[in-house]
Amino acid sequence: MIDAVQLAQNLVNGFGLGLIYGLIGIGFCVIYNASGIVNFAQGVFVMLGGMVCHTLLSRLGLPISAAAVLTIPVVAVIGILMEILIVRPMWNxxxxTFAIILATLATQMLIEQITLxxxxxxxxxxxSFTAGGPLKLGGVAISYQLFWVLGFGTLMVAGLWLFFTRSRMGRALRACSQNAEAAALLGIPVKxxxxxxxxxxxxxxxxAGILVTPSQITAYNVGTPxxxxxxxxxxxxxxxxxxGAVAGGLLLGILQxxxxxxxxxxxxxxxxxxVLLIVLLVFPNGIFAGVKSLWARRT
Amino acid sequence: MTSPDIISTKAPGLAWARILPAVLGLGVLVYAFTSNGYVVTVVGFAAIYGLLCTGLNFFMGFTGQASFGQNAFAALGSYGSAILCTDYNVEPVLALVMTMVFSGLVALVVGYPTLRLRGHYLAMATFALGLITYEISVEWTDLTQGYMGYSGIPPLSLGPFQAQTDKQQLAVILVVLALGVLAAVRLRGSRFGRACRAIAGSEAAAGALGIPVARYKLISFVIAAVYASAAGSLFAHFVGFISPEVFGTTMVVQSFTMLYLGGIGTIAGPLIGAVVVSVLPELMRGLKDYQNIGYLVLLLAILIYAPKGVVGLLDSLSGKWRR
Structure with missing residues (x-):
C-alpha cells in the first residue's frame, strides 16, 4: 500500500522541485515573450548555475553568498553571448522556427561538451546554504534548503512581477511580446x-541551478531534464x-x-x-486557460 | 527557407553539380568494398543514417513539418528486431517488416493528435516522444535489458542466404537504402508528394485547393517513422548490439545535422549529409576530445550561414556555371 509518510515526504520534495521548474519555466517565457523563440538550451543555464557556483566554491574557496552573487552575472554573460553569436544572425x-530550435539544442550540447x-x-x-537540519515533522524530513528555495522563489516571482508591471524595461519587454513592430514604432529598441x-x-x-544543487546533484548533463x-x-x-509557469511548475512537482x-x-x-503531451493535446493554451474556457462554455 | 520551389515547371537538368554527388557516392562505395572492415563499418553507418534521413526528409523537407522524435521509431525498430530475432527466432527480414508495420501503426496513433500542433509545440511534443521512448528503454529492463543493452542479435539473413561478412551486410543495407530512396523519388513526384510540398508552401492555400492537409501530414509522418524503424532494424543487425544510449538526443541532432548539411528537401541531400557527417568524425579523430565540439560548431555554422546545405551550394554554383 502507499505509505502516507513516504507520500508526504515526496510531496514536500516535489513542491521544492516544482518551484525550481517554475523558475526555469519563467526563463522560457521571458525569451518567448520578447521574440517568439523557444530556447531549448534553457536547461543549460541551470546546469551552468550549479557548476559555476560549485567551481567558485571549491577552487577559489569563496563563501556561498559571494559565489552565488558572482555566478549569476557569469551565466547571464553566457546567455548574452548565445544571443549575439547564434540567435541574432539566424534571426536576421x-x-x-525549427532551424532556430535546432540551433539552440545544438548550443546546449556544445556548452555541455565544453563543460565536460x-x-x-x-x-x-x-x-546547503545553512548548516543543520533537516527539520523533522512527524516522519517527514524537510531540509533547510527547501526554505531557501521557497524564500528565494517567492522573492523572485514577486520581483519579476514588479519588473514586468512597474519598470520601463519590463513594460518594454511586454510591449515587444504583444506587437514587435508597434513597439519598434514607439521607439523601443526591439533587438x-x-x-x-x-x-x-x-x-x-x-x-534555479544555484538553489537546486545542494538538494540534487549537478553534472554537465543535467540540463536536459x-x-x-x-x-x-x-x-x-x-x-x-x-x-502560470510557477503554478504549472508546482503542479508538475506534485504530480511527479x-x-x-x-x-x-x-x-x-x-x-x-x-503530462506534457496530454496538456499540449487537450489544453494547448495551458490548463488554467483551458479550464476557464471549459467553464465559460458550460455556463 | 525549407519551402521547395513548388511552382518550378522545368525538369531538373543534369548539370555537373548534380552528377558530382553521384560520382562521389560511387567512389565511396568502391572504396568501401575494396577496403578493410573499419571503412565498411563507417560506410554502413552512413547508409543506415541515410535511410533514416531520407524518411525524416520526407516529413521535414517535403511536408515542411518537424519531428524531433525520430529516435523513438528507430528505437522501436531496433528493439523490435532484436527481441523478435533473438528471443523468438523470427526471420530477420520478416522481423524487419513486422517492426516497420508496428512503427507505422504507432506513428499513426501518436501522430493523429500530435500533428495538430504547430511550430515549437510540435517540436517539443515530438521531442517528448523521443525522450519517453528513451526513458522506457532504460527503465523497462524486463523487455529491453536497460543499460546492459541487447546483445547477440544475428546478422541479416533471408532463407538459406545469410549475410555473414561485413561486406555482405553492407550490400544488403545498400539494397534497402536504394529501395528507400527509389520510393522517396517516386513519392516525391506523385500527386501525394506534390500535395505535401504544397502544404510546406502554405497550409491554408493547400487546404483551399482541396488537399486534405491533416491526413497528408499524418501519412508523411508515418512514412518517416517506417523509414526510421527500418534504419533501426538494420542497425541492430549490422552491429549485433544495441543499448538505450544509441537512441538518445544525440541521434536527433546528428540526423538533423545530416539533413541540413546535405540540403533539406532534396533527394540527394540526406544521403550527402549522411556520408559527410559519418566520415567527418573519422577525419577529425586527431581532434580527439574536441571532436564533438568541432562537429557542433560545424552544425551551427551551417544553420546560420548555409541553411540550404551542400545541395543548395552546388545548385547555386552550377547555376553560375551555366550563366
Missing amino acids: RGAS LTLGDQPRTYD RMLLASFALSAALGAI YGVNGFIAAIIGGFGSAS AFAIVAFGAGFKNVAALT
Missing part, C-alpha cells in the same frame, strides 16, 4: 530587448505567463511526487512527459 536571416572538457564528468554538489531577455532568462536559470521540466511547467501555465510513489523514481520523467 529570417531562419525558420573543462570541469570533468564527475557529478558534484555542495552544502536590445531580445538581448536583455536572454540575459534575464540565463540569470533566472542560474539562480531541467529544461524539459521547465518547459512543461511553462506549457501547463499557458506559454508566456510567469505566474505521486508518480514516484506509484511507479518508482525511474518513471518520474516519463510521467512528466506524458
